[in-house]
Structure formats: structure tokens, C-alpha cells
Amino acid sequence: MSDAAGAGEVEASEVLCEVSDHIATITLNAPERMNTISGPMLSELARLLIQANEDPAVRCVILTGKGRAFCAGLDLRQERDGNGLSLASSPTTLNLRNTPPTVLQSMDKPTICAVNGGAAGYGMDTALGCDIRLMAESAKFAAAFVKRGVVPESGGTWLLPRMIGWAKASELIFTGRTLSARECLDWGLANEVVADSELTDRARALAGEIAANAPLAVQASKRMMRMGLNETFPDHVHHVYLQLLPLFKTRDMAEGMKAFMEKREPKFEGR
Secondary structure (H helix, E strand, O other): OOOOOOOOOOOHHHEEEEEEOOEEEEEEOOHHHOOOEOHHHHHHHHHHHHHHHHOOOOOEEEEEEOOOEEEOOEOOOOOEOOOOOEOOOOOOOOOHHHOHHHHHHHOOOOEEEEEOOEEEOHHHHHHHOOOEEEEEOOOEEEOOOHHHOOOOOOOHHHHHHHHHOHHHHHHHHHHOOEEEHHHHHHHOOOOEEEOHHHHHHHHHHHHHHHHOOOHHHHHHHHHHHHHHOOOOHHHHHHHHHHHHHHHHOOHHHHHHHHHHHOOOOOOOOOO
16 A cells, blocks of 8 residues: 555554454554544454454454544544535445444454543444453443434444343433443443553453463354354254364364363463
8 A cells, every 4th residue: 555545545554453462453543533434444444353353373352542532433524415414424335244343243353442532433333343342441432323313333233232231222322322431331331441551451461361262262152152142042052062073173172181181371372
């Protein structure tokens, strides 16, 4: 990609990705506009998520933002039509099937959202699409969709009733309320709230704890959890058995059992 991005292109620096210690850290890097996401940024973020999911060296993914916001939603400051609507985010031009929240739902690698600041609208839906959410004290979720005349367009109406129940999801969506990090913790939307200065270290520590385990088993566990949301218990038990059969043949399972017998930490290879 050239240094000078033209119309319809994303600056490479607007979405960063770094892989170290089996952890891919993907960072929204447009702090001057509170990490609002343009159409090209959506494509780049989705591409990097898919790339991390397919990279055998990656065992966990951290998604975060730079600056005082995680993501303030879609970028509505692009060209507008005569009615004042953003052409880039209109239903006729935005392909919701290939955007980050949809990609997140299909990923086998565990995902952690380190919510460093405000997550509004699309940004909130993207954070909800991750498996685990760590929130800085200053972070917040703003479910302001109905205040803008739209619905949660990227998974909120599917995710929230499953995460916090119908009644609480209804309260949040119908009022368009903003929740502080502590309120998100109380509502069950956050796993943990930490000091702003500790968020990055805490996210990496948790990701490292996950990455230390047998990656094939972790990914299979995530697939089983996802399947279990939409199947009966007998069907689920059968599918778990089918997942166990190939795991029994892996070097990682042999290493896990050997390490247990030898009373030492296992060293997994993802094979």
C-alpha cells in the first residue's frame, strides 16, 4: 500500500497489528477522531482479524484502541448525500456480512477486548463481539442507536439478550443509555475493570495465561461453546465427542499428560 492513501483506501497506520509471545494485538489508531471507523478501516480490521485467526503462531488476540476512546462508532464525517446521510454507512453500501463483528463470531482464536475508553454504537457492538472484555476505569459503553434513529446494526440485538437476558437488554437498547465501566461490570458486560494505566499489562497477562494452554484444545472449546448456544444437550455431547477424537491424537495432549505426571509446566506446540 502506498504512503498516500487515496479515496476508498485506509492509511496503514490507522489499524496496527503486532504479534509477540503468541499474542496478536490489533489497535485502532485514529485517536484524533476517537477511532471512528471508516469503510476502508472496517475492511482492514476484518482482514487483520482473519489473518490472526489463520496464523498458527497466534493463540490469542487483543483488540484495543489508541487514545481516549476505544471506538466512537462509524465515521460519519465522510461524503454525505443531499439528505445529510453518510453514503459510506448507508445500508446500500455497507456490507454487514464481512465486517469485524461478524468476523469475530466465526473466529476460533480467543479474543480479548481491552476497552481503553468510550465504546459507542458500532464500537460497543465490536467490543461485545469479543469473548472477554477488560475495561479501563474511564471506559464506557454508549448504546445510543435509538437516539440516532437506527438499531444496533452489528450484533447488539443478538448478543445482548444472550449475555444479560431479555429484560436488561431491552432496558439498555430501548433507552440508548450510556453505562460506566463499573456499571458494565455490574451488568455482566465486562469481565474486569482496572485502572487505565494497568489495562494493557492486564490484557497481556490474561492473553498470556490463555496462550500457555494447548491452543488446539482452547480453539475446540470455543467452537463447542459457540455450537452449544443453538443445539440440544444430547447433540452437544455428541459433537464434543467428535472434537475429542482428533485431540486424542495430538502431540499437545501427549505433552499435557506427560507434564502432569512429571509435575511440570507443559510446553505446547499447537500440534
